[in-house]
Amino acid sequence: xxxxxxxxxxxxxxxxxxxxxxxxxxxxxxxxxxxxxxxxxxxxxxxxxxxxxxxxxxxxxxxxxxxxxxxxxxxxxxxxxxxxxxxxxxxxxxxxxxxxxxxxxxxxxxxxxxxxxxxxxxxxxxxxxxxxxxxxxxxxxxxxxxxxxxxxxxxxxxxxxxxxxxxxxxxxxxxxxxxxxxxxxxxxxxxxxxxxxxxxxxxxxxxxxxxxxxxxxxxxxxxxxxxxxxxxxxxxxxxxxxxxxxxxxxxxxxxxxxxxxxxxxxxxxxxxxxxxxxxxxxxxxxxxxxxxxxxxxxxxxxxxxxxxxxxxxxxxxxxxxxxxxxxxxxxxxxxxxxxxxxxxxxxxxxxxxxxxxxxxxxxxxxxxxxxxxxxxxxxxxxxxxxxxxxxxxxxxxxxxxxxxxxxxxxxxxxxxxxxxxxxxxxxxxxxxxxxxxxxxxxxxxxxxxxxxxxxxxxxxxxxxxxxxxxxxxxxxxxxxxxxxxxxxxxx
Numbered sequence: 001x002x003x004x005x006x007x008x009x010x011x012x013x014x015x016x017x018x019x020x021x022x023x024x025x026x027x028x029x030x031x032x033x034x035x036x037x038x039x040x041x042x043x044x045x046x047x048x049x050x051x052x053x054x055x056x057x058x059x060x061x062x063x064x065x066x067x068x069x070x071x072x073x074x075x076x077x078x079x080x081x082x083x084x085x086x087x088x089x090x091x092x093x094x095x096x097x098x099x100x101x102x103x104x105x106x107x108x109x110x111x112x113x114x115x116x117x118x119x120x121x122x123x124x125x126x127x128x129x130x131x132x133x134x135x136x137x138x139x140x141x142x143x144x145x146x147x148x149x150x151x152x153x154x155x156x157x158x159x160x161x162x163x164x165x166x167x168x169x170x171x172x173x174x175x176x177x178x179x180x181x182x183x184x185x186x187x188x189x190x191x192x193x194x195x196x197x198x199x200x201x202x203x204x205x206x207x208x209x210x211x212x213x214x215x216x217x218x219x220x221x222x223x224x225x226x227x228x229x230x231x232x233x234x235x236x237x238x239x240x241x242x243x244x245x246x247x248x249x250x251x252x253x254x255x256x257x258x259x260x261x262x263x264x265x266x267x268x269x270x271x272x273x274x275x276x277x278x279x280x281x282x283x284x285x286x287x288x289x290x291x292x293x294x295x296x297x298x299x300x301x302x303x304x305x306x307x308x309x310x311x312x313x314x315x316x317x318x319x320x321x322x323x324x325x326x327x328x329x330x331x332x333x334x335x336x337x338x339x340x341x342x343x344x345x346x347x348x349x350x351x352x353x354x355x356x357x358x359x360x361x362x363x364x365x366x367x368x369x370x371x372x373x374x375x376x377x378x379x380x381x382x383x384x385x386x387x388x389x390x391x392x393x394x395x396x397x398x399x400x401x402x403x404x405x406x407x408x409x410x411x412x413x414x415x416x417x418x419x420x421x422x423x424x425x426x427x428x429x430x431x432x433x434x435x436x437x438x439x440x441x442x443x444x445x446x447x448x449x450x451x452x453x454x455x456x457x458x459x460x461x462x463x464x465x466x467x468x469x470x471x472x473x474x475x476x477x478x479x480x481x482x483x484x485x486x487x488x489x490x491x
Contacts, residue, residue: 002447003027003072005062005233006438007055008079008245008431009160011036011046011100011267014054016062017434018073021442024456026429027068030061037097042104042133042345042352045097048086048163055164059231070232075445076168076223077437078242079249080161082181085139088156088163092170095150098160099139101181102268102303104345107352109145110138113183116199120284127196128187129180130284133345133352134303137183141200157209161242168239169221172211177247177297179213180289187290188278214241216292217444240444245433246272246299247292252436253401253427254458256293256450261390261397262432263416263424265406267307269383272299273395281393285348285386292440293450298395300348300386305379306406308341308356312375316368323372324411330373332418332472333479335365339378340486348386351490359486376412377476380419381483387420400424402464403432413464418472419480426464 002021007014013033017026032054037045063070083101088094099105110133117123120130131137136159144151158166159182162174179185184193192213197206214220220239228235242248246264249255253262255274264270272289275296280288291297313323342354358374391397402424406412417424429435439457443450 002074002442003068004438004441005059005073005076006079006434006436006441007058007076007164008248008434008437009051009055009164010081010245010433011102014051014058015431015434016058017429017431017438018062018066018068019435019438019442019457021447021453021457026435028062028064028066029431030058030065032057032061042107044100044103046100047097048094051160051164052167056231059233063232071234073234073237075238075240075441077240077248077439077441078161078164079245079433079437080159080164080178080242082159082178082244082246083134083136084160085136086158086160086163087143087150087154088158089153090155092156092166095153096147101134102344103139104133104352106138106142107133109141110135113138113141113199124280124282124284127183127185127193128278128280129183129287129289131183132347132350134347135181135183137196140206144200154206154209156211157206158211161244162211165220165239165242168223168227170224171221173214173220174211175214175216175241175243175292176290177216177292178244181244181287187288187296190290216241216243216294216440219444238441238445240441242437242440243292246270247289247297248433248436248440249403250274250291250297250436251293251439251450251454252429252432252434252458253403254454255401256454259396259398260401261395261399262401262403263383265305265402265404265412267305269302269305269379270299271383271386271390272297273390273397275395279394281389283389283393285350286389286393298390298393300389302379302382302386303344303347304341304382308343308379309375309406311343312371316371320409324409326369326372327376327411330367330369332475334370334373334377336360336362337365337370337374338479338482338486339374340483341375341378346382348382349487349491354490376415377419377479378483380416381480384419384480385484397422402426403430413466417466417468419476421468421473423468424466425460425462428459428461
């Protein structure tokens with residue numbers, strides 16, 4: 001059997017699955033949680049040691065679930081949360097906790113860098129993306145200003161998935177798709193922007209700390225002997241280039257040609273499509289990243305999704321099923337209760353310092369059901385705005401492939417379909433980033449073309465096919481416009 005291990009290191013935890021690339025069957029899966037370090041001013045970090053522990057636990061669980069030996073694994077692909085900053089010293093030791101994609105503490109530094117680039121228009125012209133709070137580049141400037149003693153010891157600058165590849169193989173490298181979200185990478189030419197980093201460090205020391213760039217179908221190397229022993233894996237297993245979670249999610253949903261669009265309902269909400277040209281959108285909120293399949297991945301990301309709905313669940317002491325029942329009890333528009341769910345600030349639209357707000361509360365409509373409905377609708381309205389931007393940029397969206405934890409809920413699926421006025425369906429395996437990583441590992445090992453592998457390994461769950469209700473879509477429109485009016489007052 002040609003078995004491949006796919007790993008997705010996300011915000012909430014690490015997921016692993018074992019893929020039989022010959023049959024396209026997922027044989028087993030496992031997972032382990034991560035801890036989040038939260039603080040004021042948008043401080044969001046994680047200890048990289050937690051990732052390694054979770055990697056080991058998730059891998060062993062997936063192998064046990066599959067009933068196979070780690071010696072049967074021929075290749076490994078890694079998906080990682082984008083934009084995070086992992087700093088290493090000259091000995092390869094981690095210097096401080098990783099600042100995450102959802103960390104907005106460096107928003108002031110990002111604004112100064114954006115001003116240097118000539119604003120969003122200048123950033124789009126130079127890099128092909130408009131750098132935003134949460135991108136890696138502002139985290140470097142923040143580190144220089146807030147932790148100069150650590151900054152002085154930087155020898156290697158890595159993204160989360162780059163770090164895991166280094167841990168596995170001992171090699172420092174990065175792949176075009178994940179590199180696109182750093183803010184110091186040109187998505188058109190697929191090269192690092194060395195001059196931008198010299199703005200932060202004129203000596204060029206940061207440029208020397210960058211990993212080498214490799215293609216999505218390339219192999220990083222084989223496992224270090226001690227790591228293979230720790231994980232119980234075949235020491236000859238090849239580690240693929242891997243990529244960002246969105247890039248791997250695109251592969252894991254078969255989104256490698258124009259027409260389909262993937263929506264991920266996780267801690268954050270993301271929408272992305274495939275493009276075979278670097279057609280940079282004039283809308284700064286649309287990030288035209290490189291894909292990990294040879295093209296580009298126009299993408300929008302909202303900072304708040306299940307973190308916001310989870311906060312209401314926790315506040316009202318509800319389990320997931322009870323939350324869904326209460327959502328269903330409330331009418332469209334939640335009897336006038338509207339929520340802007342910006343608990344982590346927001347990226348689309350660019351409101352890094354925003355906080356969450358509730359509007360329209362009265363003594364009559366302040367109910368548990370309306371609060372649940374309002375937070376779910378508010379998170380979906382953010383994604384609807386992103387979909388509008390993608391469509392305005394010329395992206396086709398005939399069908400949505402829905403993934404992420406919330407995609408398992410029929411309540412979520414119907415509300416998303418109605419608000420987007422677009423049919424949707426879930427893949428058989430909603431942990432698409434881990435699946436995409438395993439498919440990419442098989443691709444880099446020469447098992448087959450990426451198109452053939454996706455055709456064989458990616459299938460939809462027809463039971464989840466959800467058509468929008470035209471009456472519901474019409475009823476949502478004035479509620480969505482009210483949401484947009486409230487958001488515009490913050491901009």
